[in-house]
Amino acid sequence: MTLADGLGDITRIPGVRGALVVSRDDGLVVADALMEGVDGHAVAALAASLAARMRGVTTVLGQPEPVLLLLGGTEGMLLLAPGPSGLLLVAVAGSEVNVAELRLGVLAAAGTTF
Amino acid sequence: MIPETIQALTAQLARDPASLVFLPLAEALRRRGQLDSALTVATAGAARYPEMAGAWDLIARIQSDRGEGDRAFDAWTTVLRLDSDHIGAHKGLGFLCYRAGDHLRSLRYLQRAAELAPDDAALRSTLARVREIAGARPVPGYTEPAADPLRAMDSEPDQALLVDLQGRLLAGDIRGAAGESVGDAVAAALTGVTREAERTARLLGLGPWRRISLEGGPAHFELRTPTIDSVLLLTRGRQVPAGRLAMLADRAAAAARRWLEELR
Numbered sequence: 001m002t003l004a005d006g007l008g009d010i011t012r013i014p015g016v017r018g019a020l021v022v023s024r025d026d027g028l029v030v031a032d033a034l035m036e037g038v039d040g041h042a043v044a045a046l047a048a049s050l051a052a053r054m055r056g057v058t059t060v061l062g063q064p065e066p067v068l069l070l071l072g073g074t075e076g077m078l079l080l081a082p083g084p085s086g087l088l089l090v091a092v093a094g095s096e097v098n099v100a101e102l103r104l105g106v107l108a109a110a111g112t113t114f
Numbered sequence: 115m116i117p118e119t120i121q122a123l124t125a126q127l128a129r130d131p132a133s134l135v136f137l138p139l140a141e142a143l144r145r146r147g148q149l150d151s152a153l154t155v156a157t158a159g160a161a162r163y164p165e166m167a168g169a170w171d172l173i174a175r176i177q178s179d180r181g182e183g184d185r186a187f188d189a190w191t192t193v194l195r196l197d198s199d200h201i202g203a204h205k206g207l208g209f210l211c212y213r214a215g216d217h218l219r220s221l222r223y224l225q226r227a228a229e230l231a232p233d234d235a236a237l238r239s240t241l242a243r244v245r246e247i248a249g250a251r252p253v254p255g256y257t258e259p260a261a262d263p264l265r266a267m268d269s270e271p272d273q274a275l276l277v278d279l280q281g282r283l284l285a286g287d288i289r290g291a292a293g294e295s296v297g298d299a300v301a302a303a304l305t306g307v308t309r310e311a312e313r314t315a316r317l318l319g320l321g322p323w324r325r326i327s328l329e330g331g332p333a334h335f336e337l338r339t340p341t342i343d344s345v346l347l348l349t350r351g352r353q354v355p356a357g358r359l360a361m362l363a364d365r366a367a368a369a370a371r372r373w374l375e376e377l378r
Contacts, residue, residue, distance in 0.1 A: 046314040053310045054328060057303045057335075061349075062291030067330035071311055073320030092318060 006089070006109035007033040013105050015097030017076070022088045024048045030087060038092060043078075047090040051080050068107060070099075079103065081110035120146070127155070134159075137168060144176050152176045167197040174206055183210050199368045201230045205237065208244070217248035230372070275347045276340070276370050281305035284344065285370070291332075300347065307337070308345050325363070329356060336363035340370040 003021055010019040011033045018034035020043060027048030032040045054069055069080040074095065079102060081089040089110040093102055123139040136159030143152035153176045160169040174189035187210050193203035208223035224241045231237055275297055276285040281304065287297040307326070315323035326337040331352070336359055338346045348363045 042317055046310075046317060050307075050310045050314050053303075053307045054326070057300060057307060057347075058328070058331070060290070060296055060299045060303050061288070061333075062296075063333055064331040066328040066335075068328070070325070070327040071314060071320070071323055072325040072327070073315040073323045075319065075321030077320060078314065078318060092320075095321075 003031040004033070007031060010091050010102070010105045010109055011035075013093075013097065013101055015094045016102065017092045017094060018043065019092075019106075019109070020044055020047075020090045022048055022090050024051055024082065024086055024088045043090060043092055047078060047080050047088060050078075051082060051088055067110075068103065070103070077102075079106045081106050083110055131158075132162060134163075136162075137172060140172055140176070144172075144179060149176055149180050153180070165196060167193045167200050167203075170196065171200065171202045171206070174203070178206065178210065183213065186210060198365065199230055199372075201227050204230065208240075212244060217244060220244055221248050273349050274366060275300060275304075277301040277304055277345050277347075279305065279308060279343050279345070285373075288347065288349065304337070304345050304347060308339075311337075325360070327356065327360065334359050336360055338363050338367035340367040341374050344370065344374060346370050 007019040007021070010016055018032065018038040018040065020032040020034070020040055021030040022028065022044040023030055025048070027045035029040050029044045032044075034040050034043075050071060051069065055065055058065060065082055067081060069082075071078040071080075076092065076094045077097070077099070079091045079093070083089060089106055091102060091106050120139065120142050123135050123142065126135045127133055127139055136155050140152045140156035140159065143149075143155060153173065156169060156172045156176055160166065160173055163169055170189050170193045174186045174193065177183075177186040177189060187207065190203040190206045190210070193200045194207075197203075204223045204227035208220045208227060211217070211220035211223060221241075221244050224237070224244055228234065228237050228241050272287050272289045272295070274286040275283065275288050277283055281302040283297055283301045287295055288300055290296040311323045311326060315321065322339075324339060326335075328335040328337075329352075333349050334352055334354065334356060335347060335349045338348075340346050346363065346367050348359070348366055350359050350362070354362075
């Protein structure tokens with residue numbers, strides 16, 4: 001499966017505004033599939049930064065890095081799935097999205113893409 | 115409430131049907147005994163705001179006043195589906211069960227209401243009376259637990275933290291993988307997370323952030339914002355389903371919110 005296939009599978013889920021593969025060390029976009037108006041560079045930078053902060057917490061707890069992180073707001077959500085090769089799979093969605101479907105989609109894409 | 119006020123509220127609602135003024139209007143009508151009108155207003159409001167627990171609570175109280183116990187029961191059950199810690203619904207259901215002669219069930223609802231409102235003397239007294247009638251006696255040696263802000267986490271201690279936005283511990287503790295207390299270190303690390311979450315949610319148009327869920331490893335984690343200046347972290351082993359953990363976190367956040375409000 002190519003990166004584009006993996007991202008395409010996620011963006012086909014209703015309510016998803018975009019999906020990206022991001023370099024987690026520098027927060028740069030590696031590949032993306034975004035709806036118009038979604039700033040991929042901002043998403044990538046913010047997602048990488050949030051993932052780094054959360055890694056700080058799990059390190060203090062002596063836990064391995066999480067396989068999935070969900071940031072939920074009143075109007076939407078951000079899902080991150082860290083990959084083994086310094087990459088992050090990221091999805092942005094509105095609050096109307098089916099969270100369970102998106103969760104499975106992101107995990108599946110992370111598993112096959114990375 | 116004087117009729118002029120009801121007229122003013124009615125006029126206000128007519129001008130703006132989406133207004134929340136239906137709540138005080140229906141309440142005023144209920145108190146004046148105009149139960150049919152109160153129910154019409156409250157039902158229309160609940161149709162417009164179906165997720166508002168307060169609207170369903172109002173409907174339940176009106177229906178209870180009308181002697182429609184079954185309908186009131188359904189409405190209060192709806193309230194608890196929307197807000198599992200709604201004191202009015204627990205009290206109302208306790209009253210309905212008592213009226214129906216189901217004293218043990220009444221006791222359960224009233225007990226929960228008393229946990230949620232530990233300073234409500236009238237409720238404590240009602241609870242004691244229902245206990246007596248139900249023939250419930252405490253097990254010898256059992257002592258009533260003190261009101262606990264993080265009661266939802268009591269079953270497994272050292273798995274929840276409440277911290278302020280400066281990274282200071284407010285309540286709870288958490289253990290690291292080796293079993294050592296890491297509460298203070300996690301509290302400090304959470305400061306950065308909350309700032310980052312707030313910034314990310316704002317810049318990406320996600321609205322105010324409400325939760326962070328972490329899955330993976332031997333444990334799952336949930337973060338909540340009980341108030342605008344506090345963060346709650348709850349963890350459980352990965353054998354606890356994600357949905358259940360999210361519910362536990364919601365309950366713990368609600369308990370923490372009440373505790374913080376009492377402190378202020």
